[in-house]
Each structure stands twice: as C-alpha cells, then as structure tokens.
Amino acid sequence: MPDVIEPDAMPVSELPGIWSPVQWDLSEEEKQEELEAQATASLLWAVDAPEAILRLLLNEHEIETAFTPPAGYDPEQQGEWDDNLLTYQFKRPIKLIKVEQQPDYLYIEYRLADLGYWGIEIKPEEVKISRL
Numbered sequence: 763m764p765d766v767i768e769p770d771a772m773p774v775s776e777l778p779g780i781w782s783p784v785q786w787d788l789s790e791e792e793k794q795e796e797l798e799a800q801a802t803a804s805l806l807w808a809v810d811a812p813e814a815i816l817r818l819l820l821n822e823h824e825i826e827t828a829f830t831p832p833a834g835y836d837p838e839q840q841g842e843w844d845d846n847l848l849t850y851q852f853k854r855p856i857k858l859i860k861v862e863q864q865p866d867y868l869y870i871e872y873r874l875a876d877l878g879y880w881g882i883e884i885k886p887e888e889v890k891i892s893r894l
Contacts, residue, residue: 766893767819801825801850812870812882813856819891822874824853 784796802825806814817823828851831843859879860871868884871894879894 767891768821771821772819798825798850805850805852812868812884813858813872816872816874816880816882816891817852817856820874820877820880822852822854822856822877825850826853827851 788796802823805825806817806823809817828849829845831837832851832855835843837843854875854877856875857873858870859873860869862869866886868882870882870884872880872882874880881890881892881894883890883892
C-alpha cells in the first residue's frame, strides 16, 4: 500500500457518476464482493469528508468485519453496539489529532496507522493536503 499520494495513479474522466443496485442473480461469492463494495462506499460516506478524501487519495479504504466496537466508539452518539448486526470498519484506523477552525479556515491533522501524520488545510478557494 502506498504511503504517499500518487497523482499519476488517479483516473480522471468526463463520464458522469452513476450507480445502480445489482439487479441480477449473483453467485454467493459475487454477493459477498458486492456487499463489501457497498460497505466500503457506505463507510466512506459515513466518515467526515476530509477523512474520506485522505483515505481515497492514499487508497486506504480496505474494510473488515467489526465484531466488537472500535476504539473511540461512542454509544450515546452512535447507538448501542449490536452483536447481531453485520458491521464493517476500515482495516487501517485513522486518528483525528488536531482541529483548528476559524471563519474561512479549517485545519485537520490525522495519524493514519503506520503511514504517519497528514494535514489538511481548507480555505474558501484552496485545499492543501500534506504529509507531516
């Protein structure tokens, strides 16, 4: 897995983004693959936008089944953990280290497991992402 953003590995296309639910019969293996693909998309949608952007740029969006609540899980905000629900989490955890927020300015710092620290600086007309 890369530990730097690889701009030459990012496809860019004029095609519009579309998605359709699977509408045909699948083998059990195909069903599992489709479930994991949809779980990955849902996890990326569930996290804050800066984290999702960083994960996508670093290609760090592999998932795994979560059998117990992950570190930092808050039942008051996220609901009581239910062992009967199929739940996924990202394989490589990310930790929010620092947030500075002012009018027209946001700085976020993350530690992404063994890939180090990353900073995201967001201004009205500029976004900077850097490895620290």
